[in-house]
Amino acid sequence: MDFLVTENQMIDEIQExxxxxxxKNNAYIEIIKYCRNILEKYRKEIYxxxxxxxxxxxxxxxxxKQLPLSNLVYYSNLYSFLNNLPKGGKKFQENFIELEINRINNFFQHESEFSRYMELNHNHFDEFYFTRKYNFSLSCKTHHYYRDPNFSTSHDLVLSELNANGLYLRFLKKELESINDSNRNNINIAKKxxxxxxxxxxxxxxxxxHEQKAFNGGRVDLKDxxxxxxxxxxxxxxxxxRTFTELKSRKKSQTQFLDELSFNLSSRMREI
Incomplete structure (x- = not known):
């Protein structure tokens, strides 16, 4: 297979x-197409x-095969993340990212034995994991790229998902840190x-x-x-x-501050 794409060639092409x-949406789609085209060329060559x-x-x-396949899985994850991330509300985004992190961690836990095998650079089960002779034991239950029995083994996709999910996990943690940093910055600004x-x-x-149900659709306590x-x-x-009780006992206006807010805003609107 003389036409095998090198790592540098793939990095340059993806960067371009x-x-x-x-x-980003269009870029991820094009990268996914690029990886699929490479895999299709490999598949035809093997036939x-x-x-x-x-x-x-x-x-x-x-x-x-891992180079294009791992990138295919990784950028498919990024594409899915971009299109499923909640558009409004940082709390909803945090929850979504945390669920994704849990999903990835569950995958690592499920494949912990094979992951250790790869991390320790073992090779005694390579014939079982990476030849088509044993591909009847396909173990990957997530994505289903190129399940052609002549172009797949029992663990080649599992390995690509381990590689891709490692990158995806780092991406998710950076996204979560970015949201947390933004929240901290907003609090620091507010404190000024x-x-x-x-x-x-x-x-x-x-x-x-609280009465207006302005936070969380009203699903929050006054004390919060x-x-x-x-x-x-x-x-x-x-x-x-006690202060609220004193406000209720006012003789002129129980909502003096809010009345002034409304009056001043209305005056401003008339001036513009």
Whole structure:
């Protein structure tokens, strides 16, 4: 198989595709097509000219086929991630990424024995894992790329998924870190903003937000909203309920701060 693609050739081609298609969705689709085309060429070549011996067959399925196949699985994962990631709400995105991380970890746990075999560079089961003689024991139950019995072994796809999922796991952790860093930055920015209205005004706002069901569709306790503002603005909410009782006993307006908010906003809108 003289036309085998080298690692450097594949890296260069993938980089060129990513630079050509700035839209990630389109780039991933093109990379997936590129990898599939390579695998299809390999498959046709094997039909025409079979391997000269068992060692050549093992080398192909254990090493040479892994380059396009691992990239195919990896970029398929990235494509799926991009299209399934929730578009709104960082908390929903965090939950989605954590579920993906759990799925990948479950896969590693399920394939732990084979993973250790590869990590320790063993070769005593190579004929079983990487020749078509034993491909009746196909063990991979996730993706189904190229299940042609003349172009697959029992573990060549499992190995590609181990390789791809290792990269995908690092990608997921970076995405999660990015969201967490963004959340921390937002909190730090908020802490730079000093609340200069009265404590009573802030408590008005907290109760109003709770009654409006402004957070989590109303599925949140009043104390959780109060704790959020306490963490950001370092105010003591110990006597919040007593202050709320005092607000209810006001003679002129029980919602003085909120009334002023509405009046000032309306005035601003009339000016623009």
């Amino acid at each position: 595709i990513e630079e050509t298609f700035l839209n 025409l000219i079979d391997f000269p011996d068992t060692l050549a067959e093992i080398l192909f399925f254990k090493v040479q 903003l000093e609340w200069t209205e009265s404590k009573a005004a802030l408590i008005e706002l907290i109760y109003a937000l 909203i109060a704790s959020f503002f306490q963490n950001v603005y370092d105010f003591d909410n110990a006597d919040m309920y």
